[in-house]
């Protein structure tokens with residue numbers, strides 16, 4: 001048997017495993033008591049998977065005869081799993097900085113949307129953009145996320161709202177998946193808004209009869225890989241019935257249900273998602289008590305998006321009530337032209353301060369629970385033997401600094417590692 005490995009990270013002051021018993025998600029006490037090893041080492045094999053993680057003394061002795069492509073001496077540093085961003089809209093052309101000014105002056109999200117701005121503004125520019133330009137801007141955004149510690153990110157389509165542009169966006173995501181080291185979970189979000197000139201019924205019909213069948217063809221031909229289906233279930237966008245029929249059709253295609261619900265109005269999206277076996281529902285600023293109970297029972301993850309509530313000055317999602325009800329709480333950056341944030345450390349900070357989560361809860365929500373929301377908890381979200389060797393090495397002796405130092409992640413994150421390869425070294429000027 002070969003005795004050579006890809007990477008040894010040794011003698012870290014702390015190795016934050018998150019969990020150590022194959023858990024697929026954490027709730028309640030599990031989120032408060034993360035598994036942390038003081039003075040630990042970790043070995044990643046040539047296949048990119050974790051071979052050993054434990055006390056430095058034990059691991060160093062067990063691998064004393066082994067050779068490694070790279071050794072990182074992490075003395076005085078912390079190791080933690082790569083962060084997982086469970087909700088982003090990163091493929092688009094045309095920023096919306098002018099709308100930020102409108103919102104600061106008092107316009108609501110729906111005021112802007114109804115006036116033809118918001119998603120519609122981005123749709124026009126994204127339809128007109130060349131795929132190569134979309135790929136260039138997407139790649140830049142994903143590299144920014146990677147430098148901020150994200151190693152697995154969900155990426156949605158949804159600024160096309162018709163077949164050609166939705167496919168163009170999904171193909172761009174597919175190309176990024178093939179060319180960049182960051183792990184991607186791809187989401188078809190053709191029901192992100194009702195296109196101008198169409199009714200909800202017409203838009204739903206187009207998705208069911210035109211868009212989803214073409215998606216099915218491309219997926220079976222192996223030219224496109226799509227993991228999740230999403231709908232913006234909201235008053236004035238997709239109602240409960242149209243949401244149900246689109247999500248059900250996506251499920252029949254083998255996609256995981258992962259949608260926007262109960263954001264601006266209580267829509268009973270949570271109950272619908274639980275009924276359909278959704279893996280995750282995002283936003284939930286307006287979820288009801290019944291919605292919380294249904295999602296907790298159905299093990300549907302709540303993907304909370306602190307940047308959106310912050311930027312739009314919405315009521316904060318009721319994270320404490322959700323956690324107390326035993327819900328699986330995850331976090332996402334919601335990166336989009338309305339909420340321009342690539343940083344999960346900032347998201348965790350906002351979740352702690354504005355949603356009253358503790359730092360261990362926020363880290364669990366941005367690792368194992370976010371991986372669960374994307375159906376990837378068996379491979380990502382914690383540092384356990386057999387999982388992907390995706391990790392961060394921090395220039396600090398306690399991991400909590402990553403959340404505590406608001407906006408400090410540029411200095412704190414020394415290395416980002418994916419499958420045992422160093423993909424970002426903060427001491428070097430460019431990404432490797």
Ligand SMILES: N=CN[C@@H](CCC(=O)O)C(=O)O
Nearest residue numbers: 118119232308334336337338
């Ligand atoms: N709420 C719907 N979708 C996005 C916003 C997208 C946009 O405004 O472009 C969200 O999750 O916040």
Ligand SMILES: [Zn+2]
Nearest residue numbers: 087089260334
């Ligand atoms: Zn969104």
